[in-house]
Amino acid sequence: MTILDKIITKKRLEVEQAKALVAVADLESTPLFERACFSLSDSVRNQGKNGIIAEFKRASPSKGIINNHSSVAEVVTGYQEAGVSAVSVLTDPDFFKGSLADLVAAREALQIPLLRKEFIIDEYQIVEAKAHGADIILLIAAVLDPAEVKALSEFAKSLGLNVLLEVHNQEELGCSMVDSVDAIGVNNRNLNDFKVSLDHSLELVDLIPSRFIKVSESGISDPNTIRQLRNAGFQGFLIGENFMKTTAPSKAIKEFVSQL
Numbered sequence: 001m002t003i004l005d006k007i008i009t010k011k012r013l014e015v016e017q018a019k020a021l022v023a024v025a026d027l028e029s030t031p032l033f034e035r036a037c038f039s040l041s042d043s044v045r046n047q048g049k050n051g052i053i054a055e056f057k058r059a060s061p062s063k064g065i066i067n068n069h070s071s072v073a074e075v076v077t078g079y080q081e082a083g084v085s086a087v088s089v090l091t092d093p094d095f096f097k098g099s100l101a102d103l104v105a106a107r108e109a110l111q112i113p114l115l116r117k118e119f120i121i122d123e124y125q126i127v128e129a130k131a132h133g134a135d136i137i138l139l140i141a142a143v144l145d146p147a148e149v150k151a152l153s154e155f156a157k158s159l160g161l162n163v164l165l166e167v168h169n170q171e172e173l174g175c176s177m178v179d180s181v182d183a184i185g186v187n188n189r190n191l192n193d194f195k196v197s198l199d200h201s202l203e204l205v206d207l208i209p210s211r212f213i214k215v216s217e218s219g220i221s222d223p224n225t226i227r228q229l230r231n232a233g234f235q236g237f238l239i240g241e242n243f244m245k246t247t248a249p250s251k252a253i254k255e256f257v258s259q260l
């Protein structure tokens with residue numbers, strides 16, 4: 001069983017448990033569910049922002065514990081002050097040590113788009129995302145079939161959310177481009193063996209139609225890489241570990257951005 005299979009098997013259980021605890025109607029009656037979402041596209045195209053989607057990431061299957069000392073509010077406030085276009089918060093508890101409480105804490109600190117970084121397999125998680133302050137949801141082509149990508153992205157759009165679709169290769173890209181997706185992220189990390197290569201982004205960028213925001217994800221640790229990716233046609237850059245592994249992620253991002 002691959003790590004991705006393990007994550008999805010656990011996720012199915014987690015979603016059924018959540019459904020038994022909190023009804024959809026209760027999620028839909030929260031104040032956060034009512035709010036209008038920030039637009040990812042507007043934020044990425046805003047010249048005053050740098051295109052970075054900075055991630056709050058405590059742990060990962062590839063690295064184990066990355067940061068168990070920083071608070072969500074302090075880190076994401078620093079990210080926002082550094083001019084990022086959006087913030088990503090991992091909410092998976094078992095493999096990434098995240099939570100929906102982290103998402104709410106980030107929402108309370110931010111006035112820019114917020115991504116719920118999660119392994120979404122069910123509409124319930126999309127309602128949960130909106131009810132806990134997300135503006136953007138992630139759909140991962142490697143764990144969904146094209147019909148699921150279409151149905152889940154259309155459902156998210158019906159709630160006013162932005163949709164980021166993650167692909168890793170040409171086959172996933174070809175199968176999953178639908179109009180209900182706003183942004184396509186090329187994950188440089190193979191989610192089965194964790195190998196990271198920027199070549200995935202560079203090989204796929206020209207195959208992504210210009211109507212989608214183009215995001216390069218994972219393994220970015222050098223301002224020169226942002227320049228290279230920008231020149232290749234990317235507008236968004238998802239970065240987690242590079243900031244989170246430091247003693248002060250809110251300072252590390254400012255130092256990084258000063259070199260752009």
Ligand SMILES: O=C(O)c1ccccc1NCC(=O)[C@H](O)[C@H](O)COP(=O)(O)O
Nearest residue numbers: 060061062191217218219220239240241
């Ligand atoms: O990060 C992992 O080890 C991982 C393993 C399996 C599935 C997903 C995984 N990461 C999720 C992400 O997409 C990254 O957190 C995100 O792209 C940021 O990557 P990085 O800058 O390398 O922390």
